[in-house]
Amino acid sequence: xxxxxxxxxxxxxxxxxxxxxxxxxxxxxxxxxxxxxxxxxxxxxxxxxxxxxxxxxxxxxxxxxxxxxxxxxxxxxxxxxxxxxxxxxxxxxxxxxxxxxxxxx
Numbered sequence: 001x002x003x004x005x006x007x008x009x010x011x012x013x014x015x016x017x018x019x020x021x022x023x024x025x026x027x028x029x030x031x032x033x034x035x036x037x038x039x040x041x042x043x044x045x046x047x048x049x050x051x052x053x054x055x056x057x058x059x060x061x062x063x064x065x066x067x068x069x070x071x072x073x074x075x076x077x078x079x080x081x082x083x084x085x086x087x088x089x090x091x092x093x094x095x096x097x098x099x100x101x102x103x104x105x
Contacts, residue, residue, distance in 0.1 A: 042068035
């Protein structure tokens, strides 16, 4: 039997599960400013995956990179969720939210 697909699927599920709270915590503590860090991590991982010969490891690194890039959009979506009141605002960063309004998206 071949377990490559199952291993990649489980790792993909875990990677997405890891990025979800990372995005929420990042927006809470730092706002959307770290999107550049997400971009760097994503591109680095995807480019790195091109040079990894092992199929499983290459797939995991690629999925991690794609999840980081997806996290950029989620970071801004999280900000909109905070503005809608679905998630708490960081009391130390209330001034960051003063001039923002929720756009319907």
